[in-house]
Amino acid sequence: MKRVDAIIIGFGKGGKILAADLAKRNWEVAMVERSDKMYGGSCINIGCIPTKTLVHDAQLAANRSNLSFEEKREYYRQAILRKDEVTSFLREKNYKNLADLENVTVYTGEGSFIDSDTVRVHTEEEDILLQSAHIFINTGAETVIPPLEGIQENPYVYTSTSLMELADLPRRLVIVGGGYVGLEFASMYASFGSEVFVLEGYSELIPREDRDIAAQVKEVLEKKGISFHLNAKVTHVKQREKGVKVTYEDVLTKQKKELEAEAVLLATGRRPNTTELHLDKAGVEVDERGAIRVDEHLKTTNPHIWALGDVKGGLQFTYISQDDYRIIRENLFGKKERNLNDREPVSYSVFIDPPLARIGMSEEDARKQQLDIRVNKLAVAAIPRARTLGQTEGIFKAIIDRRTDKILGCTLFGPEASEVINMVALAMKSRQSAAFLRDFIFTHPSMSEALNELFG
Incomplete structure (x- = not known):
């Protein structure tokens, strides 16, 4: 001892x-x-x-x-x-x-x-x-391993950890789970050149986010060639000679469907x-x-x-x-x-392309609490720096208390969002009003200067 x-x-x-x-x-x-x-x-x-x-x-x-x-x-x-x-x-x-x-x-x-x-x-x-x-x-x-038939000791089934050890890029990749981890890997592997299919058991993606934000994310990722299958309940995975066949059921229509792939990623939570x-x-x-x-x-x-x-x-x-x-x-x-x-508020970022970042309340959160709010939105395409970067997809969104001008929340979906959200976090943590960011002097051209207009 x-x-x-x-x-x-x-x-x-x-x-x-x-x-x-x-x-x-x-x-x-x-x-x-x-x-x-x-x-x-x-x-x-x-x-x-x-x-x-x-x-x-x-x-x-x-x-x-x-x-x-x-x-x-x-x-x-x-x-x-x-x-x-x-x-x-x-x-x-x-x-x-x-x-x-x-x-x-x-x-x-x-x-x-x-x-x-x-x-x-x-x-x-x-x-x-x-x-x-x-x-x-x-x-x-640790990764949650769902009780699915055919995944145990299947060399073509991966977690987020083991997939990153795979030296050969899969031509077709099926991702079970459409949460933040699933979307990050979907975006990454689609950019590398894989054909990616995301199977999500619920009727919506990323339910913590407002529906307009989730719709934007889905649209941008679909442009990368990612195919989303919602209401998809995976029933079993069968090993083939050089890959797998994934069988799933549409929970609404009860129709059974199949997908073949070289790899399956289990992105079913931790x-x-x-x-x-x-x-x-x-x-x-x-x-x-x-x-x-x-x-x-x-x-x-x-x-x-x-x-x-x-x-x-x-x-x-x-x-x-x-x-x-x-x-x-x-x-x-x-x-x-x-x-x-x-500790609150705490920001987070999801490194899809472009990144998604958020702090504080969503619009839905605020309305559930019956708060008197104003909702400001700014298309990324309207930001000069986004034009110079050639990355114009996405949206910035702010939730502000109409009476006090307090910043209640902010969601940024666009280039450099993971950096810009820290400025909003600093303003919120130091109890600054929306007017603080509206009138702050930022460098130009920069993504952060978009906060002037977003909080205006």
Whole structure:
């Protein structure tokens, strides 16, 4: 049994920053990570960094439409190699950033609780027992695998993680799920040159967004050649000699349909990665989805154990995990003023082409609350910078309280939306009115200057 000042299970964004911080305060820290392919967490290895690297190369590929499919396949192979180089570099860098610290020991093995303050680390060589009065869980989330006939051990069925390991560009790709992850991969692979089919079980895409925004997204993606099949309930997948046959049913007409493809992507959501932690032995409760229950300071039902990042449910973004670290830091060493209740509003971006970004309320949210609002819209084609970029598709939309001029929400669908949304977020967080952005002096030509007109 080894006693340390802190045990962190999971080498993700929040956990790794916390480990470095504690080490600098002369805490002895044990960092537990079950896979040597996951140093640095999901973002670096299977999430933000690899996908955005491929999104960038896919956008360049879209400008080379005159290539043959074999030439597109070769370009895709090179993109996968570049993605691997980027992730390998960052993984190694993240490992050294912690392992080289005098007060941090990295244990590569499966961590699980055996009681309220003790963690067993099962490595390839041995079982190690660690004990601490401060334990932090940062194990992230994993892909939900639906109970579909024919997907188990099927070499042509992929998750978002395994598809990015595929070296050959599939000529035809079926994506099961039309949520944000499904749309991001649909946009990416269509740009690389795949024929993409999206099967969505509901009657609408991205239901969190207003219907005018969702319609714009669908229209733009259809122009890329993506085929959407709504109300599509997948019943089974059958392996063929060089691919698969996907059978689905239209839930409205009950008509059965089939699609053949070289690959199937399961984009059916993610859930907290808690199954193997044996949390019950530590007195840590989870909700019906397996997410760890926490209070406003991220403490679990065991007061000596905290949870941060995707494992506690809610928004699954790396910057949320980083902010979780700040809350824990203030709880341990500060005035305990930071908590989950003062976090909103939080923006998010979906890296389709062009990107979709949003913060705050949608128009539908505001109307459900019977707020007196004005809704401003601006076509991307009306923005000078969009014209210079040659990217004129999309729409910007703002929701403003008519009485107070308070910014309630904003959705940006267009080039550089993932950057511009941060300016709106800053204005909202600092409690500025819509007039602040209406009259702000932006550089020209820029996408951000469109906020002058959008909030006018």
